[in-house]
Structures are given as structure tokens and as C-alpha cells.
Amino acid sequence: MKKLSLSFFLILFAMTAAAQQVVVKVHNSTSQQRQELVEIDAQTVYKKLGIAEGRNFRVINAVRQEIIYQITYDGKILIDASVRPHGTATFTIVKGTPREPKVYVCGRQYPERVDDIAWENDRGAYRLYGPALQKNGERAFGNDVWVKNTPDLEVEKRYKTELDNHPAIQQLKKEGKTEEAQALEEQTTYHFDHGYGLDCYKVGPSLGCGAPALMDGDQLIFPYCYKDYQILDNGPLRFTVSLTYHPTAYKGQKLTEHRLLSLDKGSNFNRQTVWYDGAKKPIDIASGVVIHNEDTQSVVLGSDYVHYADPTDNPAGQNFQIYVGVVFPDGATETKQVENVGHANGIFGHALCIQRGVKPGQKLTYYWGSAWSKFDCRNQDEWQLRLNNFKKAVAQPLTIEVE
Numbered sequence: 001m002k003k004l005s006l007s008f009f010l011i012l013f014a015m016t017a018a019a020q021q022v023v024v025k026v027h028n029s030t031s032q033q034r035q036e037l038v039e040i041d042a043q044t045v046y047k048k049l050g051i052a053e054g055r056n057f058r059v060i061n062a063v064r065q066e067i068i069y070q071i072t073y074d075g076k077i078l079i080d081a082s083v084r085p086h087g088t089a090t091f092t093i094v095k096g097t098p099r100e101p102k103v104y105v106c107g108r109q110y111p112e113r114v115d116d117i118a119w120e121n122d123r124g125a126y127r128l129y130g131p132a133l134q135k136n137g138e139r140a141f142g143n144d145v146w147v148k149n150t151p152d153l154e155v156e157k158r159y160k161t162e163l164d165n166h167p168a169i170q171q172l173k174k175e176g177k178t179e180e181a182q183a184l185e186e187q188t189t190y191h192f193d194h195g196y197g198l199d200c201y202k203v204g205p206s207l208g209c210g211a212p213a214l215m216d217g218d219q220l221i222f223p224y225c226y227k228d229y230q231i232l233d234n235g236p237l238r239f240t241v242s243l244t245y246h247p248t249a250y251k252g253q254k255l256t257e258h259r260l261l262s263l264d265k266g267s268n269f270n271r272q273t274v275w276y277d278g279a280k281k282p283i284d285i286a287s288g289v290v291i292h293n294e295d296t297q298s299v300v301l302g303s304d305y306v307h308y309a310d311p312t313d314n315p316a317g318q319n320f321q322i323y324v325g326v327v328f329p330d331g332a333t334e335t336k337q338v339e340n341v342g343h344a345n346g347i348f349g350h351a352l353c354i355q356r357g358v359k360p361g362q363k364l365t366y367y368w369g370s371a372w373s374k375f376d377c378r379n380q381d382e383w384q385l386r387l388n389n390f391k392k393a394v395a396q397p398l399t400i401e402v403e
Helices: 002-018 042-050 132-134 155-174 178-190 343-346 381-393
Strands: 020-027 034-041 057-060 069-070 078-083 087-093 104-112 116-120 124-128 143-150 209-216 219-221 226-234 238-244 249-250 253-264 268-275 283-292 299-303 305-312 323-326 334-339 349-359 364-372 401-403
Touching: 020 042, 020 078, 020 381, 034 042, 042 078, 042 087, 042 401, 069 249, 104 226, 104 238, 116 143, 116 155, 116 238, 116 299, 124 364, 143 323, 143 364, 155 178, 155 209, 209 249, 209 253, 209 268, 209 323, 209 349, 209 364, 219 249, 268 283, 283 305, 283 323, 299 334, 299 349, 305 349, 305 381, 323 349, 323 381, 349 364, 364 381
Parallel strands: none
Antiparallel strands: 020 087, 020 401, 034 078, 057 087, 069 078, 104 116, 116 124, 124 143, 209 219, 209 283, 226 238, 238 253, 249 253, 253 268, 268 364, 283 349, 299 305, 305 323, 323 364, 334 349
């Protein structure tokens, strides 16, 4: 009886001790240094720690520093892992209250700016257009790019500064004080760089950077502005939004487009999954980047990607470039350049990745994103290298071991 009791207490002690922490090992099988978010199943961690779902815990790295994490809408724990080539990074998860995290990624709808949805991370910012803009009659179909050169959050400040000063600028113009109005606009508009970046990417009636579209032969069938949205994750490490669009006529069918879009800390690329309700037969889906009349030469077509050095809305004045690209990690049926009829609206055409014969209900996942020559990619050769390394990382993800 004593032996049984001793064995029981030894087992109970061992189980209790093991429940005090969870060790997570992140393995890098590639020859490249890796820095990216990894996903750990939250239920596994709760179970191993012996705590209820939603209870607090802390994540500690190998040099005993606490690091921030995020729990996603779909039950993943995100941590930002740096792993050397063919190396392993070890993290320890323990019970406790985490410190207040620094937010690197966030977004929201801006009803005060015609229902824009804008989001950003520590490398760049993006927006897509909403129902209020569509009601105004403006034809802006694609994704916009806002460049930045700081890891700090900029979008909220840009909107506030721009919108707060707009009435005063209009009043000065109304009073005939043109110079004063121009001076105030130059000091406050997000279309000028005030040291942290700006909005100088032209979208208009195009895909902009990375929007999806149905394809009929070589003709793009653009979606208009979103109908409904739901923000699923909002930092500190990942932003995720779900979007539904109005039905689109396509080869005698009415198709409703859905998008699931996310952006991670440290990434130049958004992840996007698109699918269509209502399809009765295979459809063709494209995504790509708009090519502007000011530069038609810097288009690069790969077998499963396209990229472009965009000249901005004022090439001679800005004298910098925005690098944009789209990657189809599972391959594309074809990549090609398609010209805009008459090169209207300053749009020469599009560089496209096209997936033909997508089955009804099938989901297509791809990536799109950007970099800025005044920040993290100084020229298009660096952008090509960034894109190549990103493709390799998607093909060979870091592996997770939970102990």
C-alpha cells in the first residue's frame, strides 16, 4: 500500500511539474536566416499548461526575455520567431499575466473617409475602398499602397491630420486665400512625405496592387467596393479581415466574391484567399498589379509571380519607386501583361497571374504586397531577391515542436 501511495504521489508530482511550462521549438530546415510569425495550436498549450481556454500566459525566449504574442480568431498562438539557418529557436510558455504588448499591426474601417478599410504593419500600409465611395460614383476597384519607413503605426495619424485640416483648407480657398490654403495643405496632407511616408500610389479603375478579378479571355471583370466586412484579428502581430462583395455578372452567372485577407508583422506581403459563391462551372481568376503609362518597362513576369517598379503619381517630383508584386505559391496557369484599351486613366495595363479553370467553390490563396525604395528595398533587384526569399519561405515553412 505504501509503495502504491509513493508511486501515485511521484506521478502526480511529475504531472504537476510538467504542467508549469510548455516548451516550443521552432526548426528552420533552410539555409536562410528566417524571421517570421509562427502558429502554435492554442488548445494544445492550454491543455498542457492545465489552464482554461482564454486564461493568461507568458512567452519567454531563450535569453529569458518575455515576448509578445497574439491569439487569433481561429485558435492559433502567434509568436515572432527569429531562427538561424538550419537552427532551432526555443520558447517557453508559462502561466502568468503578460506585459502590455507593443502593437505592430492593426486596421479599421474609416467611415469618416468614405468607408475605407485601412491597415498597416511595421513595413507598409494598405487600404481598399468602401460603399460610401461607390455611392459617390468614383471608380476605384483595387488595393491602395501607402508607403512608410517606420515600424510605428502611422495610418490613424495620417487620416486624422488630413481630415481635421480639410475644412480649414476649403474655407481658405473659398475666401480666395490660395497661398495660405496651399501652405496648410502641404503641411498636413498624407499625399506629401512628412518624414514617415505618404500616399502616392495611383489606383483608379484598376486592380491597384493585388486585388482579385474574374477573367473572361483577356478581359478583367473588376469587383467594385466591398459590401460587408468583419475584422477577425486586429494586432498586435496580425490583422485579418473578411470581406463580401456585391454579385458580379460572369458568363451568364451571378457570382458573389469573398476574400479573407491578413497581414503579419515584418512581412511585405498580404495573404489573401478568394472564392466565389454561385459558380456552376469552372471560372478564371486573376490578380496582379497595375502598370502606369509613366513606366511600362519595369514589368517582370515569372512563372508564378509578377512584379513592377511603380513610378508613383508624380515620378519627376518624387524621384522614388514603389515595388509591388503578386505571388501565386501553388503556381499559375499563366502570367502575362494585358494592355488597357486606349491606355485610359493613365493606365497602360496590368501584369497578371492567372489561374484558369478554378472549380466551383474552390478557394484560391495568393500573396500580394509592396516595398519602398526609401525604406526596405532600395531598387528592383532587391525587391526581386525579397520576393524570391519569400517564395522559398512559403514553400518550406518553419516547423513547430511542442513539448
